[in-house]
Amino acid sequence: MHIGLIGLGKMGFNMRERLRKGGVGVTGYDRNSEVTDVASIDRLLDKVPAPRIIWVMVPAGSTASAVITELGEKLEPGDLVIDGGNSRFTEDQKHSELLTAKGIRFVDCGVSGGVWGLQNGYGLMVGGEAADIERALPIFDALRPDGERADSFVHVGGVGAGHYAKMVHNGIEYGLMQAYAEGYQLLASKDIITEVFGTFRAWQKGTVVRSWLLDLMVRALEEDPGLQNIDDYVEDSGEGRWTVEEAIANAIPAPAITASLFARFASREDSSPAMKMVSALRHQFGGHAIRPAE
Ligand SMILES: NC(=O)c1ccc[n+]([C@@H]2O[C@H](COP(=O)([O-])OP(=O)(O)OC[C@H]3O[C@@H](n4cnc5c(N)ncnc54)[C@H](O)[C@@H]3O)[C@@H](O)[C@H]2O)c1
Numbered sequence: 001m002h003i004g005l006i007g008l009g010k011m012g013f014n015m016r017e018r019l020r021k022g023g024v025g026v027t028g029y030d031r032n033s034e035v036t037d038v039a040s041i042d043r044l045l046d047k048v049p050a051p052r053i054i055w056v057m058v059p060a061g062s063t064a065s066a067v068i069t070e071l072g073e074k075l076e077p078g079d080l081v082i083d084g085g086n087s088r089f090t091e092d093q094k095h096s097e098l099l100t101a102k103g104i105r106f107v108d109c110g111v112s113g114g115v116w117g118l119q120n121g122y123g124l125m126v127g128g129e130a131a132d133i134e135r136a137l138p139i140f141d142a143l144r145p146d147g148e149r150a151d152s153f154v155h156v157g158g159v160g161a162g163h164y165a166k167m168v169h170n171g172i173e174y175g176l177m178q179a180y181a182e183g184y185q186l187l188a189s190k191d192i193i194t195e196v197f198g199t200f201r202a203w204q205k206g207t208v209v210r211s212w213l214l215d216l217m218v219r220a221l222e223e224d225p226g227l228q229n230i231d232d233y234v235e236d237s238g239e240g241r242w243t244v245e246e247a248i249a250n251a252i253p254a255p256a257i258t259a260s261l262f263a264r265f266a267s268r269e270d271s272s273p274a275m276k277m278v279s280a281l282r283h284q285f286g287g288h289a290i291r292p293a294e
């Protein structure tokens, strides 16, 4: 099998290598000339034998839509596009309709594992028709960790289901990280605790809260004890917001994930107008002292 891979950044670059190691031929295209195999999407399509499989691994949103739209104009009936980026599941239906109108197949694939996927393999959750997924199984098998397929790969449902599962996965990721981070602050702030690092390290084996995220927390503290070199500003790239929007749309209580998303928003404020107002109101109704602005 020989496929095309568009987007060779933090994810796609390593995925190309893992696919090649796993016996899947890859021609990669990236607009960054330092990493690309070919100079354009047209050249990529020349190199990939028909019926083609093209994996898209570019930033979600307008970039992924532009690339998939261009593929819709250039691919042939029977070709298959797999969107492996973190696209919102609602985008998948649009992309699928656009491609299906031209006889081109579409599969969405949530990919997890970050920059560690090259060595550890990637967790995969796919949406689409069974025949399309069957056709791409050698790709999924090369990307996922060794062992039982069902331990790291799932056909979740129809188009959009793979990205829906990845969205929920990332919502959980937000909540887990927030809980570990709050535990870190509690331990690091208490005078009777002399071993913060040692405590997390000792939680890695045997405890109920052992996990890969905990292992990464220990790694982060090894690299930068006290996290001196890291600002307390946390970005988000959409998955947490979409999870909360889904919780609201379906009236599903998701307080932990929602709080963890809002904690990221709070991390970006130098000063909080809302908390100034709380202080002002306490003063108004109760005469409670206000701490003056510096
Ligand atoms: N980084 C992660 O941990 C991670 C994990 C799973 C999924 N994802 C998702 O995978 C996708 C890629 O993520 P990433 O971390 O590799 O991003 P990245 O920014 O590191 O890489 C994106 C690559 O796409 C290229 N690119 C952008 N526009 C292009 C275009 N029009 N044509 C060709 N190449 C183009 C860029 O040059 C860059 O090399 C995103 O949707 C992201 O959300 C990321």
Ligand SMILES: O=C(O)[C@H](O)[C@@H](O)[C@H](O)[C@H](O)COP(=O)(O)O
Binding pocket: 086, 111, 112, 113, 114, 170, 173, 235, 236, 237, 238, 239, 240
């Ligand atoms: O499962 C994974 O490999 C990660 O979740 C991955 O998808 C990525 O690191 C997130 O996109 C970060 O998301 P935020 O920018 O929203 O934290």
